[in-house]
Amino acid sequence: MSIRLPQSRGALIGAALTFVVVVLIAWRLLSSSLAADPPRGPPPVPVSVTTVEQRDVPQLAAGIGTVQSLHNVVLRPQVSGIVTEVLFVEGQQVKRGQLLARIDDRTILANLNQAEAEKARNQAQLKAAQLDKSRYDNLLAEEAISRQTVEQQVALVEQLEAAIRANEATIAAQQVQLTFTKITSPVNGRVGLRRVDPGNLVQVGDAEGLVTVTQVDPISVIFTLPQELLTRVQGLTNGESEAHVGAYDRDGGVLLAEGKLTTIDNQVDASTGTIRLRAEFANHEGKLWPGQFVTVRLQTGVSGNALVVPARTVRQGLQGPFVFRVREQKAEVVQVQVGYSNDEIAVIEGGLAKGDSIVTDGHSRLTPDAKVKLVEVPATLFSAEVQPKRPNGSAGR
Known part of the structure; x- marks a missing residue:
């Protein structure tokens, strides 16, 4: 005698057995996967690096200046009469003592x-x-x-x-x-626009005069610097050495002329907290023009054999400035002492050594002892840096 189970009950038992088999297969697959691929840490951080250089670094102070002529003369008549001759061309270069016009x-x-x-x-x-x-x-x-x-x-x-x-x-x-009655040039320079023509009557004390003669070679630039730099620039005009000054275009990229510092004003402008200085430039090619605005860079000294890094590598933290140094594919935090710095470079006075690899880009994802992956950077980091000029007989700091 045989007992027959109901058809619905057999279906339930078959489904249960199928579920158990699927669970066992999934558990085997998961176990084998965990054994083959153990847990891994965070991926390396891609960074760009450069090496610490050692060289002489010029200490530069930058400001905005205005080109001014050393001599700007308005030639006015000292006797009344008719202008009989005009012997110059507008814009002409003239010599001192050269005859420019005659009066009857x-x-x-x-x-x-x-x-x-x-x-x-x-x-x-x-x-x-x-x-x-x-x-x-x-x-x-x-x-x-x-x-x-x-x-x-x-x-x-x-x-x-x-x-x-x-x-x-x-x-x-x-x-x-x-x-x-003979109008001559009192200086070497360039004549401006003519204000009278032959046949005109001129009077003593005419406000406009006959013509303007402006000395353009040599020429000067008046510029300002913050009063905090007064101590650094005071010793630059003592006659022992010449302080190098470069005049650049308004953007500061194109060098127009090189000269020397000649004068520091005798007082600080209380309204702006700045000091005025005058520098003199040879201007044979006429790149500097009276009234022109220029960027001026004054060399106040030289840091000799200094450790130099790009300014963007130095970060600010709670304990002061620091850099990320790369050793054995890991980034470590190094506290540094920064001396002279500008927008491009920083002089490191402690914390690093020549040849150390430091991070230039990729700081945002870095943490102490994080693994890093180096990325090639084709551009030269120091290509735009101005080379120092030492006065004769001076030593680097």
């Missing part, structure tokens, strides 16, 4: 000739009066003439001598006036 001098020449004629007449009268005086002296010795007559003749001689001196002064004054 006929009236002055006439006055000069008249003064010379009066002097000649007085000289003739003086000669005759001196001869009469000599005769009167002889007669007075013989008591043939009164002393009063002799004294009157002496007075006449002195009067004529004074008249001659007055004539000579008049002649000298007319000669000076005659030189004023």
Whole structure:
């Protein structure tokens, strides 16, 4: 006799057996996967690195300056008259003493000739009066003439001598006036736009004048620096050495001229907290123009054999500045002492050694002792750095 299970109950038992088999298979697969692939840590952080360099570094102070001529002269007439000649071309380079224009001098020449004629007449009268005086002296010795007559003749001689001196002064004054009719350049420079034409009447004290002559070689730049740098720049004009100054375009990328610091103003501008300085430049090529705005970089010293890193490698933390140094594919935090620094480089005075590899890019994902992966950087990190210029006989800091 056989017992038959209900069809629904057999289906349930079959489903249960199937579920058990699936669970066993999944457990085997999971166990084998865990045995083959053990847990791994975080992936390496991609970073760019550079090495610490050792070299001389110029200490630079930058400011904005205005180009100014050392001599800017407005030529104004010193006598009134008609302009007869203009002997220059606008924008022409002229030499000191070069004749630029003439003013009608006929009236002055006439006055000069008249003064010379009066002097000649007085000289003739003086000669005759001196001869009469000599005769009167002889007669007075013989008591043939009164002393009063002799004294009157002496007075006449002195009067004529004074008249001659007055004539000579008049002649000298007319000669000076005659030189004023020739307009010459007082400096070497470039003439500006002409303000009068031949045939125009000019008067003494005309506000506009005839033309402007501006010295452009050498030329100067007036610039400002923060008052905190006063101590560093005060010793640069003592005559022992020349402080190097570079003049660049407004963006600071193109070098226009190189010169030297000549003057520091005698007071600090209280409204801005800055000091004014003047630097002088040779300007043979005319790259500096009066009124032009330029960026000025003043070398205040040289850090000799300094350890140099790009400025972006130095980070600021709670304990001060630090860098990430890479050793054995790991990044370690190194506290550093920073000396001179600018927008491009930083001089490290402690914490690093020449040749150390430090991180330049990729700081945001770094943690102490994190594994790193080096990324190649084709650009040169120090290609734009200005090379130092040492004064003769000076030593690096």
